[in-house]
Amino acid sequence: MEQHIPVLMEEVLEGLAVRPDGTYWDGTFGGGGHSGRVLAQLGPDGRLHGSDRDDVAEARAGAFASDSRFSFHRGAIEDVIDLIPNGLAGFLWDLGTSMMQLKEADRGFSFKEDGPLDMRMDRRQETTAADLVNNLPEGELADLIYMYGEERLSRRIARQIVAARQEHPIETTGALAELCRRAYPKRYHRIDPATRTFQALRIAINNELDMLRHQLPRAAAKLAEGGRAVIISFHSLEDRIVKHTFRELSETGEFAVLTKKPRVAAEEESRLNPASRSAKLRVLERCIPGSEPRSKGRRRREAYRKKGAQP
Known part of the structure; x- marks a missing residue:
């Protein structure tokens, strides 16, 4: 461990x-x-x-x-x-x-470790982060990312996600992190562009x-x-x-x-x-x-x- x-x-x-x-x-x-x-x-x-x-x-x-x-x-x-x-x-x-949770790739909490898009603190729970990312309407997804992640580019990130999921489901942390990064302007970022979106999804999934x-x-x-x-x-x-x-x-x-x-x-x-x-x-x-x-x-x-x- x-x-x-x-x-x-x-x-x-x-x-x-x-x-x-x-x-x-x-x-x-x-x-x-x-x-x-x-x-x-x-x-x-x-x-x-x-x-x-x-x-x-x-x-x-x-x-x-x-x-x-x-x-x-x-x-x-x-x-x-x-x-x-x-x-x-x-x-x-x-x-x-x-x-412990962040370092275990299969828990899906970290954008630094590629794994299933999960984020459940209690794995007996049914809903995962992948469920939200792949099923929420674009407006609701943008609002969630803004409200729980305080992400100013939430609408751009939500558009990237919705466009990508029309091609195939977003199932891994690596895939979601890359979509977040694409939504950001190509310049130096103080923190990884995926940080706030991952925080928002984790908070929502676990009702924190x-x-x-x-x-x-x-x-x-x-x-x-x-x-x-x-x-x-x-x-x-x-x-x-x-x-x-x-x-x-x-x-x-x-x-x-x-x-x-x-x-x-x-x-x-x-x-x-x-x-x-x-x-x-x-x-x-x-x-x-x-x-x-x-x-x-x-x-x-x-x-x-x-x-x-x-x-």
Whole structure:
């Protein structure tokens, strides 16, 4: 299996402020890197619930099967959230794709690795990226690429795709990536022209933004007093939802945002693990009833900064 390097590890542990007797949830288990470090900080009365929709993640969770403090639930966050107990001391969601998924050509996530146009995080799901690319009307396809990929040339890319699929179905990542590149002017590009289209299709196939928008408040409601939510996002669409949801929750007086600005990878981590360069981490804490919400938030942020975090 591909080596998994979890991003922002120390920042995650700092954000969770792991208590030895606490109950935690890693909702995006992936390769188990974050979960392993949380388990290492738990005492005999601590508990960790891991979950992931990916069968490869489920297989990796087997490494923790002998630890009675750990439980794994296979499924997307919206499918397992009711299995997670209330009174959590903290939960972590590391959003997006993992390097394991990107490096496996047959998963179809990467335009750098030619393979079937799949992109399903849960391979039990029927709809693939190829289904969208080959069946959506041109206008809907362009709108999807623009909305989820923030791609300014979405209509040109959609036209290229529709013209090509009239000749034969588009079935591989390499074929789709080449169509995206043809739609761009022939000049230097800061990123590969296929980047945003692949992002858009992946988000749509896996319902990533709707999940985040609807399930984050539900998960926050499971936190005990003093419990923390730590969310890592990798693009502006995700981070915007996290930021606004945290702000809305803090306005109720029940929660305090501990990261006025998101934490990002240090220079050394960015050098050693390029995948961390776009990562942004935000932390939310559930307040103690009866405290002053605004001053509470300031006090919590100050305490967080003193531990080495940026506001």
